[in-house]
Amino acid sequence: MAGTLNFSPDDRYNAFITTCGEAPFGDGALAGIAVAVKDNISTAGIQTTCASRILAGYIPPYDAHVVELLRGAGAAIVGKTNMDEFGMGSTTGTSAFGPTKNPVDLDRVPGGSSGGSAAAVAAGLVPMALGTDAGGAIRCPAAFCGIVGFKPTSGRVSRYGLIAHTSSLEEIGPMAQTVEDVSRLLSVIARYDPRDSMMTDRPYDHRPSAEIKGLRVGIPAEYFGEGVDERIGEQVRSAIGVLEDLGAELVPVSIPGMRYALPAYSIICMSEASSNLARYDGVRYGPAVDTKKSWHEAYQDLRGEYLGVEARRRVLLGTLTLSAGYAGRYHAKALAARQNITRDFERAFSDVDIIAGPTMPTVAFRPDEVTDPLTLYRLDALTVPASLAGIPAISVPCGRVENLPVGLQLMGRRFEDERVIDVAFAYEQEGRA
Amino acid sequence: MKTIIGLEIHVQLATATKLFCGCSTDYQDDEPNTHCCPVCLGLPGALPRLNRKAVEYGLRVAKALDMRVLEESTFARKNYFYPDLAKAYQVTQDDKPLAVEGIVEIEDDEGHEKIIRITRAHLEEDPGRLVHVAGGSKYSLVDYNRSGIPLLEIVTEPDMRSPQEARRFLNKLRTILEYLEVFDGDREGGLRVDANISIEGSARVEVKNISSYKGVEKALTFEVTRQRNMIRRGQTVARETRHFMEGRGITTSSRGKEEAHDYRYFPDPDLGPLHVADRVADIDLPELPTARKDRFMEQYGASANHARTLTGDPRLADFYEEVAHVDPALAATWVADTLLGELNYRDMNITAVPPGHIIELLELLKIGTITDRAGVQVLRTLLDACVEGRPCETPAAIVEREGLGKTAGDEFTPIVRAVVAANPQAVEDYRSGKEGALNFLVGQVMKETRGRADPRELRKIVSESIRVDGV
Numbered sequence: 021m022a023g024t025l026n027f028s029p030d031d032r033y034n035a036f037i038t039t040c041g042e043a044p045f046g047d048g049a050l051a052g053i054a055v056a057v058k059d060n061i062s063t064a065g066i067q068t069t070c071a072s073r074i075l076a077g078y079i080p081p082y083d084a085h086v087v088e089l090l091r092g093a094g095a096a097i098v099g100k101t102n103m104d105e106f107g108m109g110s111t112t113g114t115s116a117f118g119p120t121k122n123p124v125d126l127d128r129v130p131g132g133s134s135g136g137s138a139a140a141v142a143a144g145l146v147p148m149a150l151g152t153d154a155g156g157a158i159r160c161p162a163a164f165c166g167i168v169g170f171k172p173t174s175g176r177v178s179r180y181g182l183i184a185h186t187s188s189l190e191e192i193g194p195m196a197q198t199v200e201d202v203s204r205l206l207s208v209i210a211r212y213d214p215r216d217s218m219m220t221d222r223p224y225d226h227r228p229s230a231e232i233k234g235l236r237v238g239i240p241a242e243y244f245g246e247g248v249d250e251r252i253g254e255q256v257r258s259a260i261g262v263l264e265d266l267g268a269e270l271v272p273v274s275i276p277g278m279r280y281a282l283p284a285y286s287i288i289c290m291s292e293a294s295s296n297l298a299r300y301d302g303v304r305y306g307p308a309v310d311t312k313k314s315w316h317e318a319y320q321d322l323r324g325e326y327l328g329v330e331a332r333r334r335v336l337l338g339t340l341t342l343s344a345g346y347a348g349r350y351h352a353k354a355l356a357a358r359q360n361i362t363r364d365f366e367r368a369f370s371d372v373d374i375i376a377g378p379t380m381p382t383v384a385f386r387p388d389e390v391t392d393p394l395t396l397y398r399l400d401a402l403t404v405p406a407s408l409a410g411i412p413a414i415s416v417p418c419g420r421v422e423n424l425p426v427g428l429q430l431m432g433r434r435f436e437d438e439r440v441i442d443v444a445f446a447y448e449q450e451g452r453a
Numbered sequence: 454m455k456t457i458i459g460l461e462i463h464v465q466l467a468t469a470t471k472l473f474c475g476c477s478t479d480y481q482d483d484e485p486n487t488h489c490c491p492v493c494l495g496l497p498g499a500l501p502r503l504n505r506k507a508v509e510y511g512l513r514v515a516k517a518l519d520m521r522v523l524e525e526s527t528f529a530r531k532n533y534f535y536p537d538l539a540k541a542y543q544v545t546q547d548d549k550p551l552a553v554e555g556i557v558e559i560e561d562d563e564g565h566e567k568i569i570r571i572t573r574a575h576l577e578e579d580p581g582r583l584v585h586v587a588g589g590s591k592y593s594l595v596d597y598n599r600s601g602i603p604l605l606e607i608v609t610e611p612d613m614r615s616p617q618e619a620r621r622f623l624n625k626l627r628t629i630l631e632y633l634e635v636f637d638g639d640r641e642g643g644l645r646v647d648a649n650i651s652i653e654g655s656a657r658v659e660v661k662n663i664s665s666y667k668g669v670e671k672a673l674t675f676e677v678t679r680q681r682n683m684i685r686r687g688q689t690v691a692r693e694t695r696h697f698m699e700g701r702g703i704t705t706s707s708r709g710k711e712e713a714h715d716y717r718y719f720p721d722p723d724l725g726p727l728h729v730a731d732r733v734a735d736i737d738l739p740e741l742p743t744a745r746k747d748r749f750m751e752q753y754g755a756s757a758n759h760a761r762t763l764t765g766d767p768r769l770a771d772f773y774e775e776v777a778h779v780d781p782a783l784a785a786t787w788v789a790d791t792l793l794g795e796l797n798y799r800d801m802n803i804t805a806v807p808p809g810h811i812i813e814l815l816e817l818l819k820i821g822t823i824t825d826r827a828g829v830q831v832l833r834t835l836l837d838a839c840v841e842g843r844p845c846e847t848p849a850a851i852v853e854r855e856g857l858g859k860t861a862g863d864e865f866t867p868i869v870r871a872v873v874a875a876n877p878q879a880v881e882d883y884r885s886g887k888e889g890a891l892n893f894l895v896g897q898v899m900k901e902t903r904g905r906a907d908p909r910e911l912r913k914i915v916s917e918s919i920r921v922d923g924v
Binding site for chain 1: 490495496497498499500501502503530532534536539540541542591595715716718719722723724725
C-alpha cells in the first residue's frame, strides 16, 4: 500500500511556501491522503520557516508530534503552507514569501494566520491541512475561505514541534472541506504526548453524530454587538435557527469579560512572542551574523533586518509589557483578565452546552482595505475569547454575504470537542440537505 | 566595621539526565555538543519536560536544610541574550521557588555554634558554555553539553561575618549535599558561587564567577581588604558587580555589563505549577554530618576534632566505620591524621584505598607486629602502589618483603651493645642523671633498626644494657 504521491499543484494562490513533489506515504487511517502542514510545524528534512526570512533555510532535524502521527497514519505530507510571519496577523499578508490569495475571490485576503492551509483546502489542492490557532488563526481563514476549521481544547493536541509564537494560547488543529474530514484528521493528531507538559491525556476517538435534540445553545449578545457586520449577524442567526429546527433550545448568555479580551490577548501574545522569538539571533538560524561587529550589535542589526515589521512591533511591545515597572500594569493584569473570561465561559456553560455566534465580524476584505494594526487586531474580537478560555471552537460555513463566505462559530466546554464537532456536523448535514 | 556576607550557590544536581530532557549529564570528558537534543539545544518547537528526579533532589536538600516547601511553586523565564543561552531565556524559578526559610549550622570565628539562614532554594537549568579559541580568534565556539544540566540555586541571608565563616559555611553545605547524594563534589564547576559582600554602612558589592569553593575565601578576603582600604581613605564603595579572576586572586569591576539587566521574568507557559509540598514527609534523610559527628564521639569515643574531620566527607566517614571495629581510637588517629595527610599529599581520593588493607594494617599495629613508624612506611608503600594503579600489596606482604616486622628485644642486643660502646660520653651523661642522653642513644638504635623497634621497649633495653654493662 505504501508509495509516493506526486504533488504538483496549480498554486496560483501562493498557498504553499514549500511543496514536496514526491511525497511518500504509508498505510493507516489516512493512507495516501495529501495533507498540507502549516509552515510553523516542524517537519524533519523539510524546510520550516514560519514565513520569516530569519528562519529561511532552517530544516528541522525532528518531526513535530502531529507530523509523526500523520506519517504514522499513512498521510502524504505534500507541502508547507504560507502564513503570517510567525503567525502574527489575520490576513497571511505579513509573510516574507508574499501574501496568499483567497480562492473564493483572488482580490481578497484569505484570512490568517493559517491562510495558506485554508486556501489550499478551499482551492481543492489538498483535502485536508493542519493549521494553528492562537486567537483565531484557524477559524478566521476557514470562515473567509468557506471551509471548516477547528481549534481543539488546549492540551488535547501536542504542541511539541510547533514553533512557538504565543505558547500559552496556540493550538494545532485540523482544516478541511467537511466536518467529517476535520473529525477524521483530529482523531489522528489528538494523541497524548508526554513531551508537552501542558497536555492532558484525552485522545479523540469520535465519529460525528447529527443528533442534537434537547441541546442548549447559548447566544451571547456580545457576539452580535458593535463592530459586527449586521448582515453577518443575520446570516449567523438564521444558521442558529437551523439548530433550533433540529431540536436545540436557544438561550441568551453573556460573556461580560469579553470587553477586555482583545487587550489581554494582545499583551499575553506579544509578551510571549518577545521571549519566544529572542533565540533568532543569526547565530544558529538564518543568515550569518557579521563577525566584525560585537555580538550585541550584530544581533540588533540582524533582527532589525530579517524580522518583518509586524514581528518587530510585537517583539518590542511584548518586551515593554514584561519590563520592570510595566509587567504589573500589563502582563499581570492581562493574566487576570484571562481568568475572568475563563470564568465567564464556565458560568455560561453551567447553563448551556454550546455557545454560538459569528466567527468573524466581517467577510474577507481586500488587502488595502484594512491596513492599520489596531483595526486588524480588532478583527480577532470574536475568536480570541475561546482562545483565552482554552475551550474548543469550530468555524463552519453558513452561507454568504456579498457572495463571500460567512462562518458560524460554535464553542464548547473544555474537552467537549466531540460535542462541538457533532453540532457543526448536524448543521452541515441540514444545510446541505 | 562589620563585614556582611551573603552567598548564592549554584549546585549541579547529580541526576542521570538533564532538567528538561533525557540527555545524559555525564559529559565531562566527551566531545562538545554530543549530549544534546532539540530540547537542550533550544530548537524551535521543542518543549521542556521536567525531570522528577531533580525535583526530588531539590526536596531532599530542602528537608535537610529545614526549609519550607511551597504548596505551589512555578517556573519562570529569565530573558537575556547571551550566545551560550540556547533559547535566549533561562528556565528558572522567580517569585514561587521550590522552598524557602532554612538553616545551616556552622561555627563562627570563635568556635561557637552559629546559624546561617537560608532564604530560598530553586531549580533552574544551566546554560551552555562558550569556548574561547586561543590565539585571538575573531569567534568563540559554543558547547551545549552543559545546557540543561539541573541546578539548585541556594540563597543565604547576609549572615556571614568573615570570609572564613563563608568558607566554613560552604564546606558544611557541600558536606550536607554529599551526604544527601544529590551532588558530585569531584565534578569541576559542580558548585559555583556569587557572593554579596559589604562593610556595614557601605554599598553592597556582588562578586560573580567564583567557580571553586576554595576561591570564595580568596575572593572575599580580597574584597574585604579592598573595601576597608577605600573606606579608610575616605572613598565611597560603589554598588556594583565584580568579577573574580581566579588565577590572579583579585576581583575586577564588570560595570555596565550586568547593571542594566531587566530579565523580564514571567511564568513559563510551557511548564505547569509544581505541587510537591506533600512529598516532603515521605523523604527519608540519611544521617547528616552534625548527627554523625555526635555519634562518632559517642559511639567510638572520637575527639571532637577527629569526629569533625572524619564526618566532613561521607566517603571518609563510611571508610572509618568500615575499619573502626579493629580499635576505634587507633583507627580514628590513623584515618583522620595519618591516612588523610598521606592522601592529600598524593592528591588521592579515599575511594581509591581498599578498606581491607587498612583493617590489616590496624591489626598489625594493634597486636604490635609493627611499630607506628613502620606502619607509616607500610601505608606509604601501599598508597604509592594504589596511586599508580599498581596492584596493592597487603600490609602483611609489605612487612614481610621489606622486613619491617618488629623484632624481639634480644635481636637488638648486638646493635644496642655497639651503640653503647660507640657513645661512651652519652653513657656517662646518662649515668650521671641526664635523661636526655638516653633519648639520644635510643634514637641511634632506631636509626640502625629502620624503625622496626618499639621505642618504649627499646628504652628499657638500652637503659638495662647500660646498667648491666656498668656492673
